[in-house]
Amino acid sequence: MNSYNMALKQDRLMGLLCQTLYLIESTLMDNHRATARQLAQAAIAAGHPLEWFEQLYAKARPEGIPVPWADHTPNPNMIELF
Numbered sequence: 001m002n003s004y005n006m007a008l009k010q011d012r013l014m015g016l017l018c019q020t021l022y023l024i025e026s027t028l029m030d031n032h033r034a035t036a037r038q039l040a041q042a043a044i045a046a047g048h049p050l051e052w053f054e055q056l057y058a059k060a061r062p063e064g065i066p067v068p069w070a071d072h073t074p075n076p077n078m079i080e081l082f
Helices: 003-045 051-063 076-081
Strands: none
Touching: 003 051
């Protein structure tokens, strides 16, 4: 196998690895977004529609739940829109 074919295989493997990591990260962030939605729904039902922000930030540090909008990745809906 020549060096060109070897480099091509490495590029393909790196691409697959990046795609896999993106899918894993997306799944985890979707779960965290679901947590934020659940907190928001409960707060709205309790008549305190803004309370979920405090709850989310309170859970973020000790439970390791990241704040969904602080994931440092573009929102896929915005990417699709533009």
